Amino acid sequence: MTTSIHLPPHRLSAAARRLRDDVRSFLDGELAAGTFVPRCDAWMSVADPAFSRRLGARGWIGMTLPSAYGGHDRSPLERFVVTEELLAAGAPVAAHWIADRQMAPSILRHGSPSQRERYLPAIARGECYFAIGMSEPDAGSDLASVRTRARQVDGGWEITGTKVWTTGAHFAHAIVVLARTDGSPGDRHAGLSQFVVDLPAPGVEIRPIRTIDGEHHVNEVIFDAAVVAEDSLLGERGAGWRQVTAELAHERSGPERYMSTVPLLRAWAEHVRQHGDASAERELGGLTARAWTLRQMSLSVAAALAEGRPPEIAAALVKDLGSRFEADVVETVRRLAGIEPRKHGPGLEGLLAEAILHSPAFTLRGGSNEILRSVVARGLGVR
Ligand SMILES: Cc1cc2nc3c(=O)[nH]c(=O)nc-3n(C[C@H](O)[C@H](O)[C@H](O)COP(=O)(O)OP(=O)(O)OC[C@H]3O[C@@H](n4cnc5c(N)ncnc54)[C@H](O)[C@@H]3O)c2cc1C
Incomplete structure (x- = not known):
């Protein structure tokens, strides 16, 4: 029998929206102080332990862990808001990303009391990193x-x-x-x-x-x-197979699966505002609409996780669509920006070069798109 995938729209609470403002002003302060420059794919490739510790001190790592383990008893949706802002800013979060995203929930769920004591508070402080x-x-x-x-x-x-x-x-x-x-x-x-x-x-x-x-x-x-x-x-x-399957839901479901190139999209939007023509504006509008849709889908997956509903199939779908979007941003900017990509170059040039070099990995890491489509097809009862 064929089932369907439900991704009901979710509206964030007022508390989550206030949290977003806090994160934005923190990031504005960090940018103004010059502690980082926005980078594409920074969640995977730009590690800055001092930055991670500053996030930990604000309670923005290990957010969903219980306070007994150094966490902050926040909901997955509040964590979603924080990760979304960090990704949009291209902040240097790779040091703690894997520990926060999937090892903390996994150790909380399956770990022995001594493993929980040993790793969880250190993860929440932004001081313990995992592979x-x-x-x-x-x-x-x-x-x-x-x-x-x-x-x-x-x-x-x-x-x-x-x-x-x-x-x-x-x-x-x-x-x-x-x-x-x-x-x-x-x-x-x-x-x-x-x-x-x-x-x-x-x-x-x-x-x-x-x-x-x-x-x-x-x-x-x-x-x-x-x-x-x-x-x-x-x-x-x-029980490793069962545990890993649950862990993959955390690994695949987050906004990083469509936001790796959002810093490039934002820089290009500014470029189009200054130099753009009608066709660039049209393409920018199309990409922005897709980003908005993916964001609604990703938020809906986060809401499912928060309610304890299994999100594996919807997460696979969002990751397949999201990773293709990330690559389409790169191709569109490369085609229309009229600039030469330059590694370590300033602004758009550097962001474009970095995104081009990273984009082959987008549809592979965390499970390739072909495999994700099989997960979706099996979930829908298609043989
Ligand atoms: C940048 C990066 C970071 C990574 N980080 C980690 C990490 O931290 N830890 C970790 O454990 N792994 C990591 N990976 C590995 C990643 O999970 C694997 O690359 C991915 O699961 C694909 O496996 P593979 O490379 O062995 O390719 P293969 O499994 O050999 O697949 C090769 C190609 O064949 C296709 N294919 C394979 N089987 C099928 C099938 N049944 N039907 C249709 N098509 C199929 C695949 O879609 C793919 O296109 C990372 C990968 C990258 C690129």
Whole structure:
């Protein structure tokens, strides 16, 4: 039977709108003080621990965590407002992004009391950063085929295997590793487990992978019989697939999946205002309308998360549409702005160069668009 995807419009509360004003004035102050310049894709590639600590001090990291763990008891919708403003400003948030977005909820849900005490307050202060160790050289889209193994040994677990495309592992304080502990090839979803491994660690080598922009954002992480403590296991042994699937809903559902190039769109809007012609204005209007629609959809997914409704299918749809929008912004500006993109160049030139070099990753990271469309089709009962 075919079902449908519901994305009912959501109106933010007055408290959330006031919070937005607070975040905007904080960001205006930071920009005026010259602590950052707007960058495209900054949530993935521009890390500034001092900036993260300042956000932590304002209560804008770990917002949905309970105060008992250093959090702020705020709703996912209030967190949405904060992340949206940080993305629109192109602020340097990559240091804490993964920890805040998915590891804090995951550790709160599945972690032992000691894991919660150890990591959650530090995450909320903007001082503890995480990497995601899911993908492997032969297991990206087909995550259930991970070959990294964890074997129980005296006093802990021995992990052997290679993770790849691991964002931020070179500055992270910990990595969450998906590994096979049990199970048979016949039932690939059973027998996977997650481990929290502090970094750096003996037996764990982190090698940089340079992306097309020549920079170091992602890594290969090699576990060579690395022995980690007994209580590194996150959640239940063998429940890794279920835990990872829930985590991916957080990874895929946020506004960063359509806002990576919004700083470029904003800079181009200003350029069009000063120099534009009618056709540039028309295209700008079209992109702005799409941004507005995606924003309504993304907000609706955040509302579903806040109400405890499963958002996986709608999140996959928004990420597919959103990541294509991000790339369309780049192509439109490249075609119409009449400027030469220049890496590290000022304003629009630099933003365009950066966005061009990052755009091949938009439809891959967090799950490729082809895979997301399969998730949507299966969710709609299409065979
Ligand atoms: C910038 C960047 C950062 C990343 N950060 C992280 C990270 O921090 N941690 C982490 O674990 N991973 C990370 N990844 C990895 C990312 O999740 C994978 O690249 C992604 O899941 C695709 O896997 P793959 O690269 O192995 O490609 P493959 O799985 O080999 O796929 C290659 C192509 O084949 C298509 N394809 C594969 N299977 C099917 C199918 N069944 N039907 C139709 N088409 C199919 C895919 O859509 C894709 O276009 C990152 C990737 C990038 C680019």
